[in-house]
Amino acid sequence: MRLFWNITHWCNYQCAYCGVPVFSRRAAEPQFHAFDHYPPEQWSSALLSVPAKEEVALTITGGEPFVDRCNFLVALREIAADPRFLIQIHTNGSWSPEYFADLDKTRIWLIVSFHSSQTRLPPFLDRLQRLRAAGFTQGKVVMVLAPEHEPNAEETIRAIEDTGWFVNVTAMLPDGAYLDHRRRSERA
Numbered sequence: 382m383r384l385f386w387n388i389t390h391w392c393n394y395q396c397a398y399c400g401v402p403v404f405s406r407r408a409a410e411p412q413f414h415a416f417d418h419y420p421p422e423q424w425s426s427a428l429l430s431v432p433a434k435e436e437v438a439l440t441i442t443g444g445e446p447f448v449d450r451c452n453f454l455v456a457l458r459e460i461a462a463d464p465r466f467l468i469q470i471h472t473n474g475s476w477s478p479e480y481f482a483d484l485d486k487t488r489i490w491l492i493v494s495f496h497s498s499q500t501r502l503p504p505f506l507d508r509l510q511r512l513r514a515a516g517f518t519q520g521k522v523v524m525v526l527a528p529e530h531e532p533n534a535e536e537t538i539r540a541i542e543d544t545g546w547f548v549n550v551t552a553m554l555p556d557g558a559y560l561d562h563r564r565r566s567e568r569a
Contacts, residue, residue, distance in 0.1 A: 382433045385440045388453070389414040392444040394473055394499040398527040398553050414449055421456035429463055440469045447476040454481060461485050469520065474508045475500065478515035490520040495541065498529050502540055509544055521547040528553075 391414055392399075415424060431437060439460065446453055447470075460466050467488050474493040491512060495505055513519055522541050524530060530537070538548045 382431065382435070383438045383440070384428065384431070385442070386415070386428075387442050388446050389444040389448065391448045392473075393448060393475055394445065394496055396496050396498060396525075396527075397529075398525055416449060416452040416456075421452040422459070425456045425459035428460055428466075433465060435465070436467055437465050438467050438469065440471070442471040445473055445475070446470055447472055450476065450480050454484065457481075457489075458484055461488060464488070471523075473499070474505070474512060478512050478517060481517075482515065486516045486518065490518045492520045492523060493546075494523045494525070495537065496525075497533070497537065498527075502537055506540065506544055509541070509546060513545075519546055521549050523549050523551055525551050525553050 419427075428439065457468070461468060461484065467490070469490045469492060471492045471494065473496060474491070493509065493512070495502075509519075509522070524534070524537065524541075526534065534550070538550065541548050
C-alpha cells in the first residue's frame with residue numbers, strides 16, 4: 382500500500398520555480414498546515430489505523446515537512462514505531478538533524494532537494510553529511526533543472542555525488558514564476 386501525505390504548504394524557501402504557494406508572497410490567504418486542523422496524535426492514529434497487513438510506503442511532502450519540528454516529531458515518532466511503515470520524506474534539508482536525535486530512523490528515507498537560489502553548495506553538502514551522521518538513511522538528492530541551476534549543474538551534481546548521494550535531475554515544469562516557460566535551452 383502507498384500513502385501520500387502533503388503535510389503543509391509552509392516552506393522556509395521561496396523558489397521561483399515552485400508551484401507550492403509560499404507565505405503571503407504568493408498567496409493572499411494564510412497557508413495551512415495539517416496540524417492546524419488536527420493534532421499530531423490524531424494524524425498518526427489515523428495513519429496507523431490503515432488496515433494493511435503488509436508494508437505501507439508512506440511519502441510525506443510539503444512545502445517543507447520539518448518546518449514544524451514539535452508536532453511533526455510527535456507524529457513521526459509514533460508512525461516510525463510501527464514496523465509496517467517505510468517512510469520517505471521530501472525535504473530541503475535545511476533543518477537541524479540533532480533535534481531528531483532520539484527518533485528511530487531505521488525505516489525513514491530522505492529525499493533532499495537542492496535549490497541553488499536558496500542555499501550555497503558548501504553549506505548544503507555540510508547538511509547532507511550532518512543528516513547522514515545523525516542516522517538518517519540517504520535516499521537521493523533532487524535538483525530541478527531551473528534556469529538558475531543550469532550554469533553550474535554538472536559541477537553541482539559531481540560535488541553532491543562525491544559525498545555518496547545519488548542525484549536525480551528533474552526537468553523544470555512550467556510553474557511558479559516560470560508558468561509561461563515552455564521552451565528549454567539546448568543545454569538543458
